Amino acid sequence: MILETLSSLGGWAWVVVGVVLLALELVVPGGVLVWLGVAGIVTGLASLFQPIGLPFQFLLFGGLSLVLIAGWLRYQKGRTVPTDRPYLNRRADQLMGQVATLDEAIVNGSGRLGLGDTIWRIAGPDLPAGHRVRIIGAEGATLRVEPVDAG
Structure with missing residues (x-):
């Protein structure tokens, strides 16, 4: 029909x-x-x-x-839309390359670091509190850090 x-x-x-x-x-x-x-x-x-x-x-x-x-x-x-906020919802990527001072020591490869209003889990070599570190990567919500040489 x-x-x-x-x-x-x-x-x-x-x-x-x-x-x-x-x-x-x-x-x-x-x-x-x-x-x-x-x-x-x-x-x-x-x-x-x-x-x-x-x-x-x-x-x-x-x-x-x-x-x-x-x-x-x-x-x-194949089309990418340019944006004025490329790191929106990618907070860890915003922090790459920043240098910060450790609030707590890194023990057994893990610790915590306060940046702005957020406390981040960090992973890197064992370092004492007060040492300066550079953020070099992120794995989920954990930031990878390396020590910054004093010289």
């Missing part, structure tokens, strides 16, 4: 489906429905200007959908 209705409406059914998919993209954003809608409209226009059988219409719609979505995903993957 649905296929009979689609074939009786011809290409207009595809155009309507395409417009509905484009409208749904406004409600459910994500980028995929746009390309399904475009594929539907192109399929409808193709079947309006050139008589195409219903199986080929579905094949054209499916193929166009896959090509358009794959192309969009490939374009998005």
